[in-house]
Amino acid sequence: MAITRGFTGRRRTDPRLPPGQYDVGRDFPVLTAEVTPRINLDRWTMTVDGLVANPITWTWNEIRSLTPSTYRGDIHCVTTWSKLDTWFGGVSVDELFAASGVLPTATHVLATSTTGYTTNLPLDDIRGGKAWLVWTHEDKPLPTEHGGPIRLLVPHLYFWKSAKWITRLTLLDHDERGFWERNGYHDHGDPWTEERYSGD
Amino acid sequence: MTDLPAGTDDPHSTDGPAVPAVLAPVGGWRTATVAGIDHPTAHGVRLRLDVPDRVDHLPGQHYVLRLTAPDGYTATRSYSIASAPSDPLLELFVEVLPDGEVSGFLDEVVEPGDELEVRGPIGGWFVWTGERQAVAIGAGSGVVPLVSMLRHARDVGRTDALTLVTGARTLADLPYADEFRAAGAHLVLSREDHDGRPAGRLAAADLAGLLTGAERGFVCGSAGFAETASVLLADLGMDVQQIRVERFGPTS
Ligand SMILES: Cc1cc2nc3c(=O)[nH]c(=O)nc-3n(C[C@H](O)[C@H](O)[C@H](O)COP(=O)(O)OP(=O)(O)OC[C@H]3O[C@@H](n4cnc5c(N)ncnc54)[C@H](O)[C@@H]3O)c2cc1C
Numbered sequence: 001m002a003i004t005r006g007f008t009g010r011r012r013t014d015p016r017l018p019p020g021q022y023d024v025g026r027d028f029p030v031l032t033a034e035v036t037p038r039i040n041l042d043r044w045t046m047t048v049d050g051l052v053a054n055p056i057t058w059t060w061n062e063i064r065s066l067t068p069s070t071y072r073g074d075i076h077c078v079t080t081w082s083k084l085d086t087w088f089g090g091v092s093v094d095e096l097f098a099a100s101g102v103l104p105t106a107t108h109v110l111a112t113s114t115t116g117y118t119t120n121l122p123l124d125d126i127r128g129g130k131a132w133l134v135w136t137h138e139d140k141p142l143p144t145e146h147g148g149p150i151r152l153l154v155p156h157l158y159f160w161k162s163a164k165w166i167t168r169l170t171l172l173d174h175d176e177r178g179f180w181e182r183n184g185y186h187d188h189g190d191p192w193t194e195e196r197y198s199g200d
Numbered sequence: 201m202t203d204l205p206a207g208t209d210d211p212h213s214t215d216g217p218a219v220p221a222v223l224a225p226v227g228g229w230r231t232a233t234v235a236g237i238d239h240p241t242a243h244g245v246r247l248r249l250d251v252p253d254r255v256d257h258l259p260g261q262h263y264v265l266r267l268t269a270p271d272g273y274t275a276t277r278s279y280s281i282a283s284a285p286s287d288p289l290l291e292l293f294v295e296v297l298p299d300g301e302v303s304g305f306l307d308e309v310v311e312p313g314d315e316l317e318v319r320g321p322i323g324g325w326f327v328w329t330g331e332r333q334a335v336a337i338g339a340g341s342g343v344v345p346l347v348s349m350l351r352h353a354r355d356v357g358r359t360d361a362l363t364l365v366t367g368a369r370t371l372a373d374l375p376y377a378d379e380f381r382a383a384g385a386h387l388v389l390s391r392e393d394h395d396g397r398p399a400g401r402l403a404a405a406d407l408a409g410l411l412t413g414a415e416r417g418f419v420c421g422s423a424g425f426a427e428t429a430s431v432l433l434a435d436l437g438m439d440v441q442q443i444r445v446e447r448f449g450p451t452s
Contacts, residue, residue: 002231002268002315002317003270004266004267004269004314004315004316004317005266005271005309005314005315006305006309006310006314007267007268007269007275007305007309008269008270008271009269009274009275009301010269010299010301010304019274020266020274020275020276022275022301029423030423030427030447031447033326033444033445033446034440034443034444034445035430035431035433035434035440035443035445036427036430036431037440046348065331079278079280080275080276080277115440116441145423145427161216173343180322183323183324183325184322187219197319197322199228
């Protein structure tokens with residue numbers, strides 16, 4: 001890697017920061033390609049469908065009555081900011097999958113937002129305690145611009161995988177690229193190996 | 201004139217966000233040479249880069265720039281492209297932020313002849329290739345991709361298809377102010393009266409009458425500005441599926 005003349009860098013890396021990331025501190029940047037939607041919680045639903053034994057749709061009250069689960073740790077955005085030691089509250093995706101009965105043929109998941117935004121994940125990246133649906137951030141209701149009232153949280157991958165305004169998870173037997181993945185970003189998005197752009 | 205892939209601007213889905221049918225190519229890392237650098241505004245630095253094997257971009261796309269320290273530490277940031285696809289050089293415009301690691305370095309240290317690592321073009325969503333009637337609203341460094349759109353509109357004879365609204369605190373702070381004014385852009389200055397418009401933030405009155413015939417809206421700027429402008433467009437009746445937003449910078 002070529003050294004840039006005269007550049008020493010002002011910030012040094014915390015071991016919790018993946019390569020090329022910096023700590024935003026208390027900030028929580030917003031990066032969305034769409035207009036922030038206004039979601040009516042009386043009408044919002046969450047569906048798990050595709051290759052499952054029982055496709056299920058939960059209402060806002062139903063989803064909030066599931067076993068609470070919290071993530072505490074770091075999040076990493078592909079635009080190079082990371083937010084360290086933050087926390088979100090909601091429900092584990094494992095619980096939704098257990099209720100729906102994921103079929104053995106399922107290998108991938110497509111997450112869809114109320115806006116139509118989509119993102120794809122290998123099934124093993126979203127089950128086994130690795131992903132949540134969350135509606136609180138640091139004990140307050142998740143703000144709309146951050147995906148509230150409810151978003152997907154997959155903190156071990158770049159944050160575009162954590163679809164805002166989630167409404168559906170569809171189990172598939174193949175990979176189907178989502179919005180950013182079709183727009184030049186990496187199919188998988190592991191921050192530790194810098195899977196930023198397609199071809200990385 | 202550079203050839204652009206046909207149909208890039210065409211949505212192929214009706215029920216989700218319109219995803220471009222043709223993908224923008226993403227080049228690998230390139231070592232660009234600084235062909236020119238100047239400081240057109242008090243807090244702005246413009247870079248003209250010679251990028252070997254440059255992949256043609258679409259107006260609205262961005263590059264990433266990576267700086268590497270002798271100990272291997274790197275800082276990577278995204279910058280929108282200001283130049284038209286037809287320009288042999290790649291032009292970026294960076295707003296110098298207080299204590300900004302990368303913008304401060306570009307401002308204080310970089311000289312013509314320096315080599316910088318870049319990668320792009322990136323993004324196939326926030327792009328305007330001249331096919332549709334569009335309104336593009338930007339503020340601060342968020343006007344940068346609008347410069348590329350404007351220059352491209354001139355290249356292809358489609359300036360009539362692009363309505364520009366550009367904002368800054370004062371005229372002196374607005375990047376590319378002369379170019380925007382010459383193109384008839386609507387200037388929205390928050391701290392200065394201009395052309396009969398009293399100082400103030402972007403409001404519905406600034407957009408009244410500008411949306412007639414507009415099929416698509418582009419909004420670019422800080423998170424706060426992008427939120428205001430995109431909500432205004434939606435409130436004034438633009439289909440939210442047709443509003444494309446690019447947000448820069450931190451918010452709490
Ligand atoms: C798609 C895209 C396109 C963009 N296009 C442009 C463009 O065309 N022009 C442009 O100017 N910008 C653009 N940006 C923003 C750009 O990528 C950078 O974020 C910007 O230049 C700031 O980088 P920096 O290294 O100078 O500042 P940073 O060092 O990242 O700091 C940003 C601000 O946060 C504060 N800060 C950061 N880290 C800390 C810390 N640890 N402690 C205290 N304070 C801190 C700094 O004081 C500073 O004010 C774009 C962003 C995106 C995502």
